[in-house]
Amino acid sequence: MVLRKHVHKKTVIRDGQEETLVTEDTRVEQDSDGPPELRDTVRDVINRFMDSDPPPDNGSTEEPQ
Numbered sequence: 036m037v038l039r040k041h042v043h044k045k046t047v048i049r050d051g052q053e054e055t056l057v058t059e060d061t062r063v064e065q066d067s068d069g070p071p072e073l074r075d076t077v078r079d080v081i082n083r084f085m086d087s088d089p090p091p092d093n094g095s096t097e098e099p100q
Contacts (some may be wrong), residue, residue, distance in 0.1 A: 037064040 041060040046053060 038062075039064070 039060075039062045043058045043060070044055060045058075046055045048054070
């Protein structure tokens with residue numbers, strides 16, 4: 036996800052009075068690919084998770100004692 040925010044300031048003098056106008060432009064973009072260095076890390080985490088053995092499922096929700 037990419038968040039871009041631009042703040043623009045413009046100062047004008049009207050009728051001898053100084054006036055500053057501030058405008059903001061905000062954009063949010065979804066980047067499904069992401070940066071290359073992050074993609075490789077996420078891919079490694081997913082691969083390790085998929086290669087690991089699942090925990091035994093004995094049908095109980097209680098922790099072993």
